[in-house]
Amino acid sequence: MSETVYPDFGILLVDDEPDWLGSLALTLESCAGICNIATCCDSRQVMAILDEGRIGLVLLDLTMPHLSGEDLLELIAERHPEITVIVVSGLNQVETAVRCMKRGAFDYFVKTDDEDRMIGGVLRGVHMQELQRDHREMASRFCSPEIRHPEVFDAIVTGDRAMQAIFAYVEAVAKSPQPLLITGESGVGKELIARAAHRLSGCRGKLVTVNVAGLDDTVFADTLFGHVRGAFTGAEQVRRGMVEEAADGTLFLDEIGDLSISSQVKLLRLLQEGEYFPLGSDLPKRLKARVIVATHQNLSAKEGTGAFRRDLYFRLRTHHVHVPPLRERRGDIPLLLDHFLEEAARALGKKKPTPPKGLAQFLATYGFPGNVRELKAMVYDAVSVHRDRMLSMDSFVKAVERSQAEAGPAAVTPPKENPFAGFDELPTFSDAAAFLVMEAMNRANGNQTLAARLLGISQPALSKRLKMRQSI
Known part of the structure; x- marks a missing residue:
């Protein structure tokens, strides 16, 4: 598998000392996984490199022949204000640092500074550039709300405007490296949204899906991070975790609301630090996958009760889509009914039956607690017992009545306001x-x-x- 280029924009190191450039590039790659690096020893070539449009972050020395770092800082701020600039200088002067910050520098470091401090500053600059790029892409997409790649959403049958807005949002955030949280009731199609986001992301790797519901802390860590040989009794071979399997692709964690607190801590560290440790290993590995999570639970409510970590909740909801239930988009029922009738007939080797008049309207009166998945099951059951040209409505009526009976009286007939409460005279x-x-x-x-x-x-x-x- 090919190595991930991180970040997806270039980082330009500018210094007239080639040895320093080589050392800094090696440090960034070995300690932070940053490998999309270009170097420049001649300050006169910097602007031409930036004009090519692939650089997002510049690490700039101040004392250089020809053009000084401060001169370059002004030129970059004028011609490429979207580029983040970090000054890395041999001069430890407060006045110089303040002057550089006023001219647009994101941060200022001295070459003798602690290595971890400098790497942390570069990672903050990378994160800032990623957020700015996300913002520009989303602003561009929302100014032009039409869906550019409708074929990616072909698996989702809908004509609903709210769903179309979700598609536009997913297109806008698909290339972002930040997590995407998908919420919605069971059966609404959260995994289909995750698949669409993966296809739109441009990631070369595959989509790896993990349902984390019911996993205890040890199994969760072993499933995601893998283990080395001898990590525990029975670990006779090295096991690649799902994070590594999803390298260059997307890691989709379903039912994230069921994670235990201890597992939430591990996931938070993975997202914050961008690295993880396989069980039994002291050597960290970098996260090289986009993370998408989904849940049918109300994470905000769980966070309020302490059942879900607040820091993880806000980390996960950097990008968030909520898929509406079927009862809120009843106009999709005729489309879904026709789609599933054709799909079921093909799967069962039958001719597509003709639905009875009024079936779609009847289904529109039902709440569908199981959403699209429940409708699909109804259609498959009806087609499997179908014999004549016209599809019978009885199978659907029985399914609705059975569901309502199982839900109980409270769910079938929720308390409603008295429609005659405001009347001076009651109707007969x-x-x-x-x-x-x-x-x-x-x-x-x-x-x-x-x-x-x-x-x-x-x-x-x-x-x-x-x-x-x-x-x-």
Whole structure:
């Protein structure tokens, strides 16, 4: 597997001492995993290199022949204000440092400074540049909200405007190295969003999915980080962790809300430090994968009760999308119904059946606690027992009734406000019944069979009431 180039923009080291440049480049690569490095010994060539557009961060010496570091600092601020500049000088002078900061330097270090301090400053500069690039990309995408790569979202059947907005957001943040948090109820398609984000990221590696629900701390660490031989009893061979398997690609951690506190600490360190230790090893390895996490739980509420670490929560939600449940995008039901009918018929070796009139409207009256996954299961079950040209509605009605019965009375009939509470005079039973019939017919788009099901009466009884209204 090819090595990841980190970061995805170039870092230019500028100094008239080649030995210092070589030493600094080696230090950054060995201690921080920074390998996308270019060097320049002639200050007159710097602006031409920056004009090529691949450099995002410059480490700049001050005392050089031809153009001084301060002169270059002014030129960079004028012509390339988007580039982050860190001054690394042999001069330990407060006045010089203050002057450089006023001219736009992100930070100032002396060559004799502690190595860890300098590396930390460079990593902060890299992080700042990444955030700025994310911001520019997102601003550009939101100014032009059309989806540039609709084919990436083909697996998600929708015409809903909220879903289209989610697609545009995912396109905007797909190339960001920061974590992406996907929330939503079970069955809404969170993994499909993660797959789309991976395809849009441009990562050369694969998408590695890990469901972390139910993993204790040791199994979690072994699954993600792997182990060396002899790390524990039975560890006879080296095991690559999922983080390493996802190198150059995307690591997707599903059901992240179920992680124990101790496992949350390990994940936080992985994201903050960008490195991890395989079990039994003293040598760290770098994180070379984009991290996407998903959960059906309310992490904000869990954070409030102390069940989820606040620092990890805010680290994970750098980018966040919430996928709405199916009951909030009922307009997608006819599209999904048609899609799953075709898919089920193909999978079961049958001809695509014709859905009965009113089926989509009937399904739109159901809350779908299992969301798209539940609708898919209903369709597959109905097609599997289908025999005639016209698909029977009975299978769907039984599935809805069974789900409502299993959910219990509280879930089936949630308490509602009294619709007559503000009335000075109550309507008669006849008037109230007439209002119900009218509303049911409106919701069923004139379909008497569906309206009767909504009212819980037979179709002949509904037909009789409609004739009574017409005769009045």
